[in-house]
Amino acid sequence: MTSSSSVAVRELPLFPLSEVVLFPGKPLPLHIFEFRYRIMMNTILQSDRRFGVLMVDPVEGKVAKVGCCAEIVHFQRLPDDRMKVMTVGQQRFRILEYVREKPYYVGLVEWIEDQPTERNLKTLSTEVDQLLRDVVHLSAKLTGQEIELPDDIPDLPIELSYWVASNLYGVAMEQQALLEMQDTAARLEREAEILTSTRNHLAARTALKDALK
Template sequence: MAFPIPHLISSPASSFLPYNPLLNLTPLSLNPKIPFSTPTPPHINVLRHIRRRKATSHLRCSASSYPENNNANSPNQDDVTELPLFPLPLVLFPGAILPLQIFEFRYRVMMHTLLHTDLRFGVIYTDAVTGTAEVGCVGEVIKHERLVDDRFFLICKGQERFRVKKVVRTKPYLVASVAWLEDRPSPSADVDVDGLANEVETYMKDVIRLSNRLGGKAEKEVGDLRRNLFPTPFSFFVGSTFEGAPREQQALLELEDTAARLAREKETLKNTLNYLSAASAVKDVFPSSSSPSSPS
């Protein structure tokens, strides 16, 4: 499928600019000079995402309200329903917070409709190279502000994942028939999913620690990142921190096995840690060298 990308207010590229959830799209802050597919892993800006997570933690669900398996109110995997779609050059994960500013006419029309219905729409990744993905995530509007010129400031929260089955219409905005996705039990009974999640958390803490060091910040103990989350929602949280690598995020979103998702995230974080360790060693030998986040 090839859908047009809607016009968005651009986000500041610098990771040093203050984050304003009402004015900016979720920033993409990986180093654009180091493609994700290259042998050298990118510098994943986990630290910045963690700071934003704390800033918006009051909008997130608690672990008790986000069980490992869908509850009785969650849509059935066999259900097919119509959902308005919002193609974006980013990936939304269940549980993640997405700030948006909407000013294009067709999406303002969509917002007027949503504000009188259930405030839910599908966020689906698209780019000029790969086209539009078939798997996306529902974004539920949890806070909004309508301006006098009919623009909207939104804060959305990721909910269920879905797969597009059929495009129902394209005007005035996209509407598709979708089926719901949820993770299936791992095919291997020997996999310790909870232990794998703990390993991923350890790697994340090490990445944050080294990122702080390379950024010239004082090293300090990184707190609890899992916050009692079950492995599945934790794997979605980890994927949401891989900012600036949307194709990898899309691959993680499409996986229907929590253990496989965590294993892939562990490998990515391990490669990133190796990269940061090497960069840190270079910085110790050549203190005037540029950091990996801003190579010359």
């Protein structure tokens, strides 16, 4: 059964960011200095403290159609009316149309959620979790540094899929594709592919390093 919030349509102030893909549950610190975004932050601080984050493709300059709502959980005013804000990703949305462009973009959006599935996602989650640990272990061995995973890695498949996606670095377009998926299993499967490839690459480098000792 779909909750009413998942089909709700609302207007949302929008904050496009180059190569930044926000996921539900992920913290996003921002330094607000542009005049239009200072206006935006002051406006939303008087309402529900929510705005949409959209990834901008740095090559083509295109703004993504699917983003993630951010909620301000803490803010600090600085000199010159600048501001530091700490936000956390909430639910995902799709833009239906732009309502306004000035002083900042406002879009009419609909919330999106993953489709319900009959599949048992526990096995897939366990596989992704183990691959993640393998990658961290090999990275630590290769760099000679202690790298530890946080204790609060989510257990729930959908939350784990968001957590893994949000911690992939330097692959904004891949992250955007994962954000847009509405199938938890497909997202976890793609992450398993990425982590397997990374693990194999690190294993080969570690073997080479050991052989050269």
